[in-house]
Amino acid sequence: MSQKYIIQSQQNTNYCFGVLQAAMNQPVVLSYIQGAANPLTQWIMDPNTGLIRLAANQDLYLDVQGTVTQGSQLILSSYIPGRLSQSWNWVGNPPFIANNANPGMVVDNSEDNVSPGNPILIWPQNGGQNQKWTLVSVATHEAFQSRLTSAQPESRSKA
Numbered sequence: 001m002s003q004k005y006i007i008q009s010q011q012n013t014n015y016c017f018g019v020l021q022a023a024m025n026q027p028v029v030l031s032y033i034q035g036a037a038n039p040l041t042q043w044i045m046d047p048n049t050g051l052i053r054l055a056a057n058q059d060l061y062l063d064v065q066g067t068v069t070q071g072s073q074l075i076l077s078s079y080i081p082g083r084l085s086q087s088w089n090w091v092g093n094p095p096f097i098a099n100n101a102n103p104g105m106v107v108d109n110s111e112d113n114v115s116p117g118n119p120i121l122i123w124p125q126n127g128g129q130n131q132k133w134t135l136v137s138v139a140t141h142e143a144f145q146s147r148l149t150s151a152q153p154e155s156r157s158k159a
Contacts, residue, residue, distance in 0.1 A: 003137055004042040004055045006033060007107075010095055010132035012114045016041050017107070017133075018077060020117075022057035025065070028074035030109055030118040036138050045135065050087035050100055051079070062084045064122050068101040074120045095132040096125055106131050 009030065010014040018031035018041030031041045042055035043062070053064040054076060063077040064085040080086065084101035092098070097107040099122055108123035109130040127132060 002044045002046075003139070004039075005045055006035070006041060006136045006138060007043055007097070008033065008134045008136050009109060009114070009130075010134055011109060011112065011129040015114060015116075017074075017109075017120045018042075019054065019056075022054055022060060022076070024060065024077060026060075026076045027065075028076070029148075030114065030116060030120060031079065032116055042138055045090065047091050050089060052088055060062040062088065063102070064099060067107055068099050068122055070105070070123055072122045074107065074122065090133075090135065093125075095134060097127070097133055107133060 006016045006021055009017070014033055015030050017028050017034050018038070019026045019028055020040070022040060032095045034041060038054035040054070044053045044055055044058060051150070052058045056119045059078060060076040061079050063075055063083070065073045065075045068085050085099060089098045089100055089103065099125065108121045108126045110119040110121050112130045113130065123144035
């Protein structure tokens, strides 16, 4: 079984990118992190091929709509052998996720807008926080959330 990741925003760590439904041509948007509860915000990442698949439907891949140019929307699409716009590099230049069709273009939270549903685009790398992402394994995220919950003191009523 492949490990699942949440691609967390460094701009605001309560957010990640995901989709509203697991369907072809579905736009990728900023989403509130829900951990294992939401497979629409979980991704399976293969560093050998650069492919990123949606955990909710592993036949759908992260892709660029149209050509890899400034402002192009990220979408889900079926796998097309040799299509470089479906190939990503998150290993060579972290915390940026570059597109292998045009390595100067990276995953970008449009206009620094931190709100659910905001478009995730491809944009020239400029070092902005809206272009920085952290890969968090779903298992690690769940373990961290569990520790936070168990560390919270119980509320006691005064007698």
